[in-house]
Amino acid sequence: MTSSIETAQRGELPRIHELLEEADLPVAGVDHAESFLVAREQERLVGCIGLEVYGDVALLRSLAVRPETRGSGLGKLLVERLLETAPARGVSVMYLLTTTAADYFPRFGFEPIPREQADPRLQASEEFRGACPDSAVCMRLRV
Numbered sequence: 001m002t003s004s005i006e007t008a009q010r011g012e013l014p015r016i017h018e019l020l021e022e023a024d025l026p027v028a029g030v031d032h033a034e035s036f037l038v039a040r041e042q043e044r045l046v047g048c049i050g051l052e053v054y055g056d057v058a059l060l061r062s063l064a065v066r067p068e069t070r071g072s073g074l075g076k077l078l079v080e081r082l083l084e085t086a087p088a089r090g091v092s093v094m095y096l097l098t099t100t101a102a103d104y105f106p107r108f109g110f111e112p113i114p115r116e117q118a119d120p121r122l123q124a125s126e127e128f129r130g131a132c133p134d135s136a137v138c139m140r141l142r143v
Contacts, residue, residue: 003039003040003041003046003047003069003074003077004039004040005037005038005039005047005077005078005081006037006038006040007034007036007037007038008033008034008035008036008037008038008048009033009034010033010034011033012033012036012038012045013030013031013032013033015045016030016033016036016038016045016048016062017030019045019047019048019064019066020048020062020064022064022066022067023064023065025062025064026062026126026127026131026132028126028127028130028131029052029061029125029126029127029131030050030061030062035050035051035052035053036048036049036050036051036062037049037050037051037078037081037082037085039065039074039077039078041069046065046066046069046074047063047064047065047066047069047074047075047078048062048063048064048078049061049062049063049064049078049079049081049082050062051082051085051086051089051091051094052125053089053090053091054119054121054122054124054125055090055121056090056091056092056093057091057092057093057094057095057119057121057122058086058089058091058093058094058095059094059095059096059097059122059125059127059128060079060082060094060095060096061096061097061125061127063075063078063079063101065078075104079105079108080108083108083141083143086143087143091143092142092143093119093140093141093142093143094110094140094141094143095118095119095122095138095139095140095141096110096138096139097115097127097128097132097136097137097138097139098132098136098137098139099132099133099135099136099137102137102139105139106139108141109141109142110139110140110141111139111140111141112137112138112139113138113139113140114138115134115136115138117138117140118138118140
């Protein structure tokens with residue numbers, strides 16, 4: 001089945017939370033559906049990815065794909081679409097924190113960095129303030 005990827009609608013926030021909880025990802029700070037891209041198969045939400053923008057830096061967060069859809073390349077498509085749209089939003093550097101996908105993101109150009117080297121503006125993010133543990137790997141990509 002083919003998935004469509006588009007900006008989430010306001011009313012989809014509960015469905016995004018459900019998908020993140022299913023993937024064991026934090027929902028803290030996920031307050032605006034419009035900061036997410038979602039993948040749908042017909043009316044069913046099967047994937048999502050978020051972007052928190054802080055000036056010209058951003059935090060990629062909450063990449064999730066339903067278990068029965070994993071391995072289909074949908075996660076890759078979500079990341080690629082997010083990376084394509086980031087420059088139009090004024091983003092020049094993107095960061096992420098991960099406890100499980102440090103081997104996944106280098107294929108997109110992300111490199112691990114010490115967490116303390118992340119842009120200080122990201123401290124406003126729930127993920128940097130504690131939703132992600134200190135053991136999470138911090139990664140950076142210059143867009």
